[in-house]
Structure formats: C-alpha cells, structure tokens
Amino acid sequence: MPETRAASLRIVDGFRLEKPRRDALMPGGALRDQDGRTRQLPRYFYEVESWNTAVEYELAPHFHLWEFIHVDVRESAALRFFPRYVPCAVLLTAAMLERFREAVGEPVRIAANGGYRSPQHELTSHASTHCWASAVNIYRIGDEYLDTRERIERYAEIAREALPGAWIRPAGEDRGFSDDHLHLDFGYVVAVPHDAPGDPFNPKLEGDPL
C-alpha cells in the first residue's frame, strides 16, 4: 500500500471511542444545515497522541497538524485533552490549502478555532463544515491581517482561481458573512482511508441506500 503523509497516525473508528468522546464527536451522526438538509458527519478520525505530535506532524509542506486542531475553551471539555481526534478529511484540506499557499506565495495562517471544530464546540451552528475538518478560517496571509473587506475579497479571488469548487464566505459584517478572516471550505467531505477499520460486509444490507 502506498504510504500517505499521515500514514503514521492511527486511524480510529469513532464508533469505538469511549462514550464522552463519542458523544462530543458524534461519529456518523447527522447535523442539519441552514436549509434543513441532513448532512452526515465523518466516522473515521486520525488519533493525535500529543501536542508535540501535532506540532511536528506535517500534513502538507507548509501546514502542520496543530494548525487544524488549535481550539480554545469553547471546545467540548472531552476533546480538549490528548489523544485528540480529527476527521480524516483534514489531509485533503491541507492539500488544498497548499495549493492556495502556492498561489498567494506567502505564509497562510489558520485562526484558532478556525480548523476542525466538533459538533459540540460552542461556535458550531447548524452543519458547519468545520465539523468535517474541511473548512478553514484564515486570519493572516504574510504580514496582512484579513480584517478589511478589500483584503478578504482580494484573497477570495485568488482562492476561487486556485481552488475550483471551494466555497468562500462573502465579506461583510452581517450573519453569514465574515469581516476578520477568509473562510474557505470544500463542502461536506468524508474521507475513509484505505486502512480505516470499517465494518464486515453484510449481504443483507446490500442495496440499502442508507
């Protein structure tokens, strides 16, 4: 099997985690988006043993794991201690961000609470793509803080060209807009790596759309 960059991170089935973490992560659970549609949460997670692991672990040439799991006291208490868990899609998100970083030619900084957030995080509302680890809030690029409409829109334009299909939150002060960061996301991405545990095949469920 070809080795992925995250090959040394253990993949865990969220269903098999102990209850407090399972309740907070809601593996395979459902969240409703703003339009009332159900979105299914990821079930498989990379296990991060320590902060040192997160700091040292390179997901892409210019992005380390810690940047995607840096949360504050608003995260569920069950998830603020190591080992921590992050949906496997984080690897794809880092790869996409690397493309964006190449396009801007400057360091791209993800805000605290701006990577993966659990469904129980106090800032989570509806089916936030942060719960899929497929969204990032970028607060700074090079020396520029993205706290003006002009800067946010300038980098949003670069993101649209570099990342076809990415969704970018429009700049503005009202609800649903952002005025102090650039929000990029890649939708409700669920990644199941080849070596994810999974369930045995059950022929009775073959053909069941769910």
Place this chain on the structure above:
Amino acid sequence: MTIPSALNRDRAPSVPSDLDALRQRIEVTARKSGARAVAVALHDIESGAELQYDADRWFHGASTIKVAILLAVYGEIDRGRLAPQSRLHVRNRFLSAYDGSPFRVLADRDADSEVHAAIGKTMRISELALHMIATSSNLATNLLLDLIGLESVQRTIDQFGLTGIDVRRGVEDEKAYEHGIVNRVTANGLVALLRLIAEERAYSPELSREMLDILHQQEFKKGIPARLPREVRVAHKTGDISTVAHDAGVVYAPVRPPYVIAILTEWAADAGSRSPTIAAISHSVYDALRGAPSVPNDA
C-alpha cells in the same frame, strides 16, 4: 460638588483620631483641584473605620469595572467552567450591547500591544486577566467579558450583594456609549468589591489571593501609590478616560493591616492635575491612618 456624607464610626473599634481632619484635607484638595466631582471611600481593616466622601455618587466606571469582570472570571473558575490555564482565541471582534453590530478595539487606543499581537492565536485566561488589570488591556477585557457574558458579571454582583457596580457593556463600545449604555461605579461599590478580595471572601482564600496577586501587578502607578513611601505596596486598578480619572485599591503599609480605598474624580475634558489630585488624597489618607506625616516616595 456634593457635600460628603457623615463619617461612619459604627463598626470602628479604634477609630483613628484625625479622620475629621482628613475629611477637611480631602475637601480642600478636591476644591483646589478644579475637578467637577471627587468621591472617596475608605475602609480601614485594622480599626473598621470608614470614611465616605460623596461615596455613593455614580461615576463613569472607566477601567475600574475591570475588577468586577476579574471577579466574575474567577467566579467561572470557582464553578469549574474555566481554569486559569484554559486557552481563549484572541479575536478582535465584538458585538455592541446596543444593537449587536460588530466593533473592534483600536490598537492605538489600547495600552497593551501584547494581546493585539496574539490576534488569531490563543492566550491563557490567567494571562488575559493579568493584561486586563496590570496594563488595562481593553482587548483582553472584551475577550473575557465576551467569554463569560454580561449575565455572569451581573450574577457575581448579585451573589455578593454588591451595590455601586453597574457593568452593562464591554469597553470601546462606542455605539452603546452614544445611546447611554454606560458602565458605572461608586466609590463605596469599588471598596465593597475590593474588600471581598482583600479579606479573602471572594470564593476562597486561594482564589482571592490569586486576584490580589494580579492587582498587585498594576503598572500604572500615578494615582494611589505615587506619593506613598516606597515600602508600601498597593494592589489596585486605575480608570482613566477623557472626563474621569479613578484609582481603587488595597494599601499594604508595613506593620499595620491594609486599608481599602477608592478615589473617583470627574473633570472637564482638557483638565490637568488628575493623577496628582488622586495621589494627594491618597497621601493624606495614608498619613491620617498612620497617625504621622510620611515621607513620600518622590521626596
């Protein structure tokens, strides 16, 4: 200027003899200063004596309200919702208490650049609490208030039965200010609040001492401590905007128990001698409680 209320000697086992003279000195200092209003509240922990000079008059609280926010933050620590080492996202975006519209703390109006330098990252609750008090960081204040909520501050004020403390919004919320939503304090309110901490009645002796340690690290020393002898330590919080200048704290002199004092002043926008007036009153109080003239630290 309002005529000061009567000296309260009810709880005083050994009232310093010259408090009446002290009142007169405060009045002379206040009159000469040109201040629109001066209020002083004093509680001597040794004798129980209290002096109240217009001490129930409401003033714009300026940064003195940060002590009430500190108390509320430690209330959340006491309840287990927060820990001093809990991390908080440093984000310069807040919602006005008037209409929920967003506003920011201007970096060039904030005395503390360290918190601004951490935007996008996290800082510990204990670090933010220290910045809120020691360098009066407005950004740290709003971050902590945003985290715990105004209702937590009000709950704390109610829990301890504090009157004379009215926290209704974060700092630099210009829209709320323009619509009359103002944080207010009285000298008596601040003294009652500081007594909770100084007498270790705020949650637990340990948490009270932690708050006191933070207040001891105050970096603005032109008010209460300015003319006191060098060996005197003061745990305090200043408040200074264009029309008010305040200082409130606990004064620890050698060989005597501490006293708690709040000196609040209101001025025309371009008035000078604000801090010197507070320092002069503080010096008078110190001498009166000590019973002899002291050598100020700028002598």
